[in-house]
Amino acid sequence: MHPVETFELVLVLLATVIALHWAASRLRLPPSAALLVGGGALAFLPGIPQISLDPELALVLFLPPLLMDGAYYTAFGRFRRHLPGILSLAVGAVLFTTLVVGLVVHLLIPALPWAACFALGAIVSPPDAVAARAVLQRLTLPRRLQALLEGESLLNDATGLVLFRFAVAATLTGSFDAGAAAGSFVLLAIGGALVGTAVGYAWIAVMRRMHDETLIVATATLLGWAAYLAGEAAHVSGVIATVAAGIVFGWHQHVVLPARVRMQGSAFWRTLVFSLEALVFILIGFSLRGVLERVGFEAALTAMTMPVLAIVLAVLLTRFVWVFGCDAVRGVMKRAGLARARPLGPRQAIVLAWAGMRGVVTLAVALSLPGNMPGRDLMLVTAFAVILATVVVQGSSLGWLIRRLGLVDGDPPAAMDMAAAEAAIAHAKRNAVEAVAYDAEGALRHPRLLEEYRKRDAATQRYAGDAGNFMPSIRAHFGVILTAVAAGRAELIRLHREGLIEDEVLHDLERDLDLEELGALFQRGEEPDGEEAREAGAGQAEGRTS
Structure with missing residues (x-):
């Protein structure tokens, strides 16, 4: 394709993104579902060239900034408080789904090697950070449930990627050491956290010495990619490195970034994330054409229909089993006297189980399968089917389900509400003005400012009451x-x-x-x-x- 034609195609995609977002807002549908379906439909129009999504480029281009965005806005206190539950989903649920899907695939296709079956399980097991964020940012959830879903989406890609690499290696070499795999996973996770933390603090040190707003915003924008590439270069988890760097930056940005930089950077960052999210889903839709052309439309509809449907159903049911099983364990622990064990309850557990959307990671790892991988065609079709089912069906119905269940936030409130915090800030402002309102001889230098801040302090105190x-x-x-x-x-x-x-x-x-x-x-x-x-x-x- 000529470079000018490529640019024209990019413009067409961007225009399509805007049109599909507008249509989704009018129809009250998740934009991710509209983009996925719209991209798939657009790919089959006459005259549209085929677009292939390079898996390695997709991961390094889309994943770091979108993970960075989620980590930057993570409520770190709640993340730390609910870390056991987050790890249960990000590690335990992914492992459980990989095992169950592997067993189902082997029952359906006994000729497929066990390692290949588990490779398919690893492909479809991790809910995607991009898909989850695209749906959850438009919904209001209880704080604990929000922390669990956001935290899971940040960490589970690392688990899925590690499991996939070990499963592919085991398929091609015929050997697998579970102990070595578990040890490698722990080292990759810890190493990724250390690398990401180091990169995050180094980036903050650099930005403290900058005074140009545009340079600060540009430097902050590069942090996600820098952490991811540094993690991969150090042979640790680039995903966890990006998350760690994002949490560090999000924690310190309140004192590092001036207000104007924060406003300017937020506007730019929202536009960038919007563009990347939209392109991810529309490119996933476009990839359907390449998958069907490789596999064959007739073969996908006949020979693969029943296995694919069975795997999609296994993916959905496995998450319900894990979520409700863990909640039942919390209930037993609470009855045994462990105060920290608080069950979610059936309503929040249903939402947590239903919010398992897959996205770019699932497709990227499926496209990265070696050409001689047994069952590769089935894996590609299954990956797309799982993405389509979870994003379109689950993503479109999640908002309705939340409203229908009428979830109640059971987390204890913070010590201060908005009114009390505003009153405290106004009081601090008044004290600061009073401290500089008089000169060394005690003469009042700023009477109008002092009067204004005294009035604000008094008004906010009355409002707080x-x-x-x-x-x-x-x-x-x-x-x-x-x-x-x-x-x-x-x-x-x-x-x-x-x-x-x-x-x-x-x-x-x-x-x-x-x-x-x-x-x-x-x-x-x-x-x-x-x-x-x-x-x-x-x-x-x-x-x-x-």
């Missing part, structure tokens, strides 16, 4: 501010359209209005998308310039 009654007036107050911001934005646009100000002035004043709008929306208790203010500002601007 009776937040419910104060909220309507607070919403009205910041609603007036949003109206003023919309009017200011309309006037700014009018001045620019009439050629009265330069572009630099427009950008600077627009940034100030954006910050004011975000602050007002947050104080009013809304998501900072500024939709109402933008609509009001657009209406006023249209009225003034027409």
